[in-house]
Amino acid sequence: MLRDPRLHALARFAGLLGVALAVFAAVLLVFGKNPLRAYVDIFAGTLGSSYGFSETLVKMIPLVLAALAVAVPARIWLINVGGEGQLFVGALSATWAAIHLPGLPGWLLLPAMAALGFVGGGLWAALAGALRARGWVSETIATLLMNYVAILLVNFFVFGPWKDPEGVNYPQTAEFPAGALLPTLGGTRVHLGLLFALVATAVFAFVLARTRWGLEMRAIGGNAEAARRAGISITRYVVLLMFVGGGLAGLAGMAEVSAIQGRLRPSLSPGYGYSGFLISWLAGGSPAGIVAASFVLAVIVAGGDILQMTQELPGSVVNILMSVVLFVVLGRQGAGR
Amino acid sequence: MSALVRSLLAGSILSGTPLLYATLAELVGERAGVVNLGLEGVMLIGAVTGFIATVHTGSAMAGVIAAALAGAVFNLVFAFLVVTRRANQLATGLALMFAGVGLSALLGARYIGSRISGLPEFRVPVLADVPIIGPAFFVHDGLVYAAAPLAVLLWWILFSTRWGLEVRVVGENPVAAFAAGKNPYALQYQALCLAGMLGGLAGAHLSLGVARTWAEWMTAGRGFIAVALVIFAKWHPLRAMAGALLFGGAISLEIQMQARGVKVSPFILDMLPYVLSLAVLAIWGGARRHTAPASLGRVFQGMP
Known part of the structure; x- marks a missing residue:
């Protein structure tokens, strides 16, 4: 029936999604909730209106960037599970500029914040890369542990030196000056970060397919020993790709504080970094797949906000839906590698 | 001074206990060749089911058993997928x-703020009256006393029994295990089931012994610290005891400094266990590769 392999893949994906939705429905039933109402709420609230759709795009921005943060180092089999921490450090370093350079006009301040966010998240990840390149600590463990350090670091600043004096007891910085806010599209919350995400995805695809760097990355990914003998510096690629990956997660953090929060708060991310890992894995690291999988996960994340309001379910319940989707995809026939 | 030493020691042991259970859980799985980053979720399921069972039955013992069973069942989902x-x-x-974060939040939502008396403390007669050491080592709950003997038992099982040898062979070279007539899948299932029970106990000790309450995501990364501790312990149950005690000590030091009003931000102190993990692993680095199970992370694909 379906001759085109892409259509075939799409049909399979839809089938898997259906199984996942059925399992989650069963979980909701067990807890005495009406799954049909929950699904109607999720879909009406995300895809059913232009406002809902725009909110889904808003969630998609950090997810795409966080997934790229994983996919870039994954090209040479590095496992970056630290997107969450890199996002927080990126938000922190971008906030430094917003607080200390408030007088700058937006056309100067925003690029400075973006650059600082990128470099902050990048260095945070490159540290784990350097530990790995030396053969001291596996980057998986290092990035995982550094997530907690990064989140505590943000907490330290918003409860301490950067706390808003007028914020009573809320742990947050003062509101950013107007020049530090990313422009948004029309009356929605969709912001310029969408452009960051799409450009980053396109550049990633281009570098992979068309440049010498992409070739060398493929060489290292294919056979590191052969690549080393061919004169490619693996150490440099390990540190550099971790830096770029962490930088993209940092950029996501910058976009969140600048466009969504308008200030630095510890509740900046509901686990975008971890979701990014799962998206990159779902997409097999392919740029187009990352955009598609990010959209699906964005519907789930945005749907979670809605369930919290309409069904009085705890916000982390969407984690169940997300994990069920993953379990079904992970457990499908022939997924093994 | 002696009061500080006493609280520090007692606190290290109390905070180190869930870490030891968690580390042993990860260790059993990794010895069978399976890395489980989901231990955090297994612990949360253990913590919440243990707490709920205790609220309903009034017996912490029932809570501990429920937690171990729930942890095992939950980890079997993982085993099915990876094996x-x-x-x-x-x-x-x-x-x-x-899944563990979401499911435990859903299960525990109605129990936030419920009060329990938790695991009862036993004073070991005579020994508990020894100054400093007595109150530090011999006034604890049952799961604390069981932890160290369990580590020794696991060491004996892994290195002196036939089953332990088979599990380790699967972790090193599943093809060899298969050629010797063993079923690598069955052994990995058994190891992961045991790991799930230990992970459930780790969670139960958090909610019933340490915090004596339920809060969303109360494990706060201890499952990931356990993964690091397994490397620190070089995949050996007895070294896991030293590691858990060291990290329990870091947590305990942080609590004592806060209680004594030391003027350091609590958030900086909270970083201690994570930074310490990293530093220790970095220093340990060199010899690591020789001790990791050789087939860690790979799954037996059947005979070629």
Whole structure:
């Protein structure tokens, strides 16, 4: 029936999604909730209106960037599970500029914040890369542990030196000056970060397919020993790709504080970094797949906000839906590698 | 001064206990060749079911048993995916963590703020009256006393019994185990079931012994610290005791400094266990590769 392999893949994906939705429905039933109402709420609230759709795009921005943060180092089999921490450090370093350079006009301040966010998240990840390149600590463990350090670091600043004096007891910085806010599209919350995400995805695809760097990355990914003998510096690629990956997660953090929060708060991310890992894995690291999988996960994340309001379910319940989707995809026939 | 030493020691042991259970859980699985990043989720399921069972039955013992069973069942989901379906271990582990976070939040939502008396403390007669050491080592709950003997038992099982040898062979070279007439899948299932029970106990000790309450995501990364501790312990149960005590000490030091009003931000102190993990692993680095189970992370694909 379906001759085109892409259509075939799409049909399979839809089938898997259906199984996942059925399992989650069963979980909701067990807890005495009406799954049909929950699904109607999720879909009406995300895809059913232009406002809902725009909110889904808003969630998609950090997810795409966080997934790229994983996919870039994954090209040479590095496992970056630290997107969450890199996002927080990126938000922190971008906030430094917003607080200390408030007088700058937006056309100067925003690029400075973006650059600082990128470099902050990048260095945070490159540290784990350097530990790995030396053969001291596996980057998986290092990035995982550094997530907690990064989140505590943000907490330290918003409860301490950067706390808003007028914020009573809320742990947050003062509101950013107007020049530090990313422009948004029309009356929605969709912001310029969408452009960051799409450009980053396109550049990633281009570098992979068309440049010498992409070739060398493929060489290292294919056979590191052969690549080393061919004169490619693996150490440099390990540190550099971790830096770029962490930088993209940092950029996501910058976009969140600048466009969504308008200030630095510890509740900046509901686990975008971890979701990014799962998206990159779902997409097999392919740029187009990352955009598609990010959209699906964005519907789930945005749907979670809605369930919290309409069904009085705890916000982390969407984690169940997300994990069920993953379990079904992970457990499908022939997924093994 | 002696009061500080006493509280520090007692606190290290109390905070180190869930870490030891968690580390042993990860260790059993990794010895069978399976890395489980979802231990965090298993612990949360253990913590919440243990708490709920205790609230309903009034017996912490029932809570502990329920937690171990729930942990085992939950970890079997992971086992099915990575062993039978040969799914990627790291991605499945993270997905399991998310499932544990969500499911425990859903199960525990009605029990936030419920009060329990938790695991009862036993004073060991005579020994508890020895100054400093007595109150530090001999006034604890049953799970604390059981932890160290369990580590020794696990060491004996892994290194002196036939089953332990078979599990280790699967972790090193599943093809060899298969050639010797063993079923690598069955052994990995058994190891992961045991790991789930230990992970459930780790969670139960958090909610019934340490915090004596339920809060969303109360494990706060201890499942990931356990993964690091397994490397620190070089995959050996007895070294895991030293590691858990060291990290329990870091947590305890942080609590004591806060209680004594030391003027350091609590958030900086909270970083201590994570930074310490990293530093220790970095210093340990060199010899690591020789002790890790050789087939860690790979799944037996059947005979070629």
